[in-house]
Amino acid sequence: MKSKKRILVILAGGASSRLKKSLNDVDLDQNVSDVAKTSHKTLIPLGNEKKPLLYFILQNALNAGVSEVFLITSPENIAFKDFIESEVFKDSFSNININFAIQYKPNDREKPLGTSDALMQAMDQYDLLKSNSFVIINGDNLYSVNSLISLFELDEKQHALISYDRDALNFPHERLTKFALINVNENNKLINIIEKPPIEEVDNFRDKLSKIRVSMNIFKFFGPTIYPFMKNCPLHPERKEKEIPEAVRNYIKEFPNSFEALPFFEHIPDLTSAKDILTIIKSITNSNE
Secondary structure, X not given: OOOOOOEEEEEOOOOOHHHHHOHHHOOOOHHHHHHHHHOOHHHOEEOOOOEEHHHHHHHHHHHOOOOEEEEEEOOOOHHHHHHHOOHHHHHHOOOOEEEEEEOOOOOOOOOOOOHHHHHHHHHXXXXXXXXXXEEEEEOOEOOOHHXXXXXXXXXXXXXXXXXXXXXXXXXXXXXXXXXXXXXXOOOOEEEEEXXXXXXXXXXXXXXXXXXXXXXXXXXXXXXXXXXXXXXXXXXXXXXXXXXXXXXXXXXXXXXXXXXXXXXXXXXXXXOOOHHHHHHHHHHHHHHHO
């Protein structure tokens, strides 16, 4: 049975530290640069109309039938609330209900505990997420309408991710170490997923067709059965973060051959460094022509 309501969770609680450190590498409009220094990267104004990436994410969500959005941010989220109160938002997204979930960080840490912790906190704050299925995405990637619909069309209780063909992703090889790589079986069931693997291990993920499959952090989860794995996700021994791919890896260890990996051949605009701002502007401009 498919979900009656299409719920989208957007991860937007990170510090955007890599992008902020790289701002001097690119010649940007002063207003764009100022926003990038002080706000989350998904709020950086893009293109001639100066709409933020979040606008285009929500536009695709609306076109995919999403009616409920949970935006996970840090406690310092006034810029997000200002956008939600703006005329640009109200004119375009009156059919979407926005909920704010806050990721609090432990007192002894400078940064949040990671994406698995962010989702767990959101689910603790909203019982709706604990009892329903939903799609969760990064706030710094622009996912296609088709990818969102493909996940929402699955059975309500089915866990899944999009399995991107590396050949379609227009990124340099070394950038693969910033994402999660996956192995799937002949039935497109997830076998393994590793967050940010060392560059020397990337080729180990080639399948029988010599393809490398990449997870770009777009998942469909069923709240009741995924919550325990988010809650019990271990800290990464080096990065000291709790990440969704590790929670998923633990899930498929306990429930093998149960996690769908939908194959996709398309590029995903990714906003990691300041140079990506120009690339995403070009991508958005081309898609609107």
